[in-house]
Amino acid sequence: MNPIYERSDVVTVRPARPGDAEAVRAIRNHAIEHSTALWTETPQSPAEGAVWFAAHLERGSALVAEVAGEVAGFAAYGPWRELTGYRHTVEDSVYVREGRQGLGIGSALLAALIASAREAGHHVVIAGIEAENTASVRLHERFGFEQVGTVREVGTKFGRWLDLTLMRLPLGRDGDAGGTTTD
Numbered sequence: 001m002n003p004i005y006e007r008s009d010v011v012t013v014r015p016a017r018p019g020d021a022e023a024v025r026a027i028r029n030h031a032i033e034h035s036t037a038l039w040t041e042t043p044q045s046p047a048e049g050a051v052w053f054a055a056h057l058e059r060g061s062a063l064v065a066e067v068a069g070e071v072a073g074f075a076a077y078g079p080w081r082e083l084t085g086y087r088h089t090v091e092d093s094v095y096v097r098e099g100r101q102g103l104g105i106g107s108a109l110l111a112a113l114i115a116s117a118r119e120a121g122h123h124v125v126i127a128g129i130e131a132e133n134t135a136s137v138r139l140h141e142r143f144g145f146e147q148v149g150t151v152r153e154v155g156t157k158f159g160r161w162l163d164l165t166l167m168r169l170p171l172g173r174d175g176d177a178g179g180t181t182t183d
């Protein structure tokens with residue numbers, strides 16, 4: 001499959017495929033174990049990872065970044081909230097493998113993910129970011145996300161309260177508040 005976005009000949013962003021499942025799970029589990037990016041302390045099992053990944057593959061809502069033939073990061077979007085009235089809004093996630101962060105890979109992934117969500121006809125992208133995650137807030141600001149507000153102490157991990165900063169990006173598809181419902 002052709003790449004969606006190439007930042008340079010070093011980083012290639014392309015749609016995720018089934019063979020990426022374990023690499024993506026490893027990146028996600030590292031974030032679960034070592035950071036407050038994901039608010040759980042329970043790593044994803046291979047079976048749970050496969051179910052989560054399959055949903056993204058079916059929707060076409062996951063991308064990976066390859067560097068030197070290896071998966072260096074991934075980005076995905078999914079429903080922000082489940083009720084059908086929220087069907088035009090998605091929530092994004094972007095994860096770059098430790099050791100590859102700060103090199104532009106997150107930017108390459110988010111640029112491609114936004115283009116993909118717009119192409120799929122979505123109206124707004126939401127990011128829910130732990131308030132002290134400066135890198136993620138900065139990454140999203142770089143692509144025009146605006147901070148909506150910070151909800152104090154709605155999460156907990158590693159024995160402390162966590163604040164959630166919500167950011168919002170309109171995708172410029174303002175003419176259609178209708179569309180088909182899914183239930």
Ligand SMILES: CC(C)(COP(=O)(O)OP(=O)(O)OC[C@H]1O[C@@H](n2cnc3c(N)ncnc32)[C@H](O)[C@@H]1OP(=O)(O)O)[C@@H](O)C(=O)NCCC(=O)NCCS
Pocket residue numbers: 031035037093094095096097100101102103104105106107108128129130133134135136138139142
């Ligand atoms: C957040 C994350 C996806 C950003 O991806 P990245 O490849 O490291 O970011 P980039 O190199 O593309 O840089 C994007 C912007 O963030 C800034 N940035 C990157 N790392 C940073 C850091 N540690 N502190 C502050 N700003 C940082 C960059 O300077 C850049 O901003 P600029 O355009 O003003 O220079 C990545 O660091 C990561 O995977 N972190 C762990 C998981 C995580 O927190 N995911 C997000 C959950 S909401």
